[in-house]
Amino acid sequence: MIIDTHLHLIDRSALRYPWLAGVPSLNRDFSYEDYAVEAQRVGVERVLHMEVDVDPADIEAETARVEGLSRQPGSMLAGVIASCRPEEADFPAYLERQRANPFVKGFRRVLHVVPDELSEGALFRDNIKRLGGTGLTFDLVVLPHQIPKAIALADLAPDVQFVLDHCGVPDIKGNGEHPWREHMSEIARRPNVVAKISGVVAYADAGSWTTETLRPYVEHTIGAFGWDRVVWGSDWPVCTLGGGLSTWAAATHALLVGCSIAERDKLLSVNARKLWRLD
Template sequence: MIIDTHLHLINRSVLRYPWLAGVPALNRDFSYEEYALEARRVGVERVLHMEVDVDPADIEAETARVEGLSRQPGSLLVGAIASCRPEDEDFPSYLARQRENPFVKGFRRVLHVVPDELSEGALFRDNIKRLGGTGLTFDLVVLPHQIAKAIALADLAPDVQFVLDHCGVPDIKGNAEHPWREHMSEIARRPNVMAKISGVVAYADPGSWTAEILRPYVEHTIGEFGWDRVVWGSDWPVCTLGGGLSTWVAATHALLSGCSVAERNRLLSANARKLWRLA
């Protein structure tokens, strides 16, 4: 089975997404029904929704909407990684509300679209530390040159479980393995960081990438973190920029062709089930 740990749903009639205006290819609705039809065909059996950087006023509405979809008969949705603003004074009260909801499995604050100084602020860091002991994870999405910022957060909050999205967002199209490769080796030394093998097709040349072009980036990530510290995600619909869900799943299977059944199962489902306590 496959547990997709990184699904985005977009409904512009209900929620506001300020960033979509700058990405015309994604500036439309992407529904659960559209995703689920394809996901079932490729073997996805459970899904975590990943926040979509909605307008701050819509953060809790986004989680509520996804939770409503999870109650539909046969829904694949089993939890949400919710948006958050650790730089805000009211984060503790927001965290308290989310802790009362078992559907919320963790949080993310997109860091590559804000000044680097944001994650270095005392309030931001103190609030991230509040996640320690809660069982709630924090997803890190940064560009390769910002991985040092992610390392700093992991070091400052050793009791918090972090998940580094998209293999550290390598510039595959530019064939830029350095210094991404060295940064990935360094962050992998932190036992409180896991890596997400997700959506890297979006960072390759959409007209010419192959599994072999992706391989150095995926294999280095798995090699540094180990099979017990990696999870899989589609990053749908962002992955449509590089071919789509079915294409990414096919590429994943090609990349895992020489792996053992146990290794494959850890990446595709077992690690996610353990990390987020999924039934």
């Protein structure tokens, strides 16, 4: 069984995505139906939707739309990681509304496209601390040089469960292992951080990467965090920039050759089921 912890759906007729104008290769609709066909072929059985940085006015509409899709017969959708704005004063009220909805499993605020100072603000940090004890996770998506910012958040809110997306977004195309490697080892020392092995094909050279290209980054991440603190995600449709869901799934299985069945199962499903309480 595979639980995909990182699916993006794009429906431009229903929601607004300001950032898509700058990414022509993704500036179209990506439907659940298209994803599900390929996902089921590679063994995905459950999936979490990851917020797609919609227009702030559409944040709650995005969650409602995905929840509606989850009610369709045979849907694999098991929950959402919702967008949020911890830097705003109305976050506490928003948090309480989402806590009342069991379909919401956690939150993410995209940090690599905003000034570094945003996550250092007192209001942002106080609001992140509000997640402690709620059972709701907070996904961190940062570039390698920003991982110390993620470390600071993890240290300030030790009762909050953080999830570091995409192996810390290494520059695989540029063979960039430093300071990414050192930063990953450091953040892995925080027991309240889990790493997501997701979508790294998008950061490699689409025309020339091989499994061995990805291996140093995936293996270092798993080695630093250990098998009990890693989960798997597709990052569809962003992964289409590096070959697609089926290609990434195949590369994952190739990278896991030599692992035990228990280790493989922890990465692909067991840890995600525990972390987000998925039945």
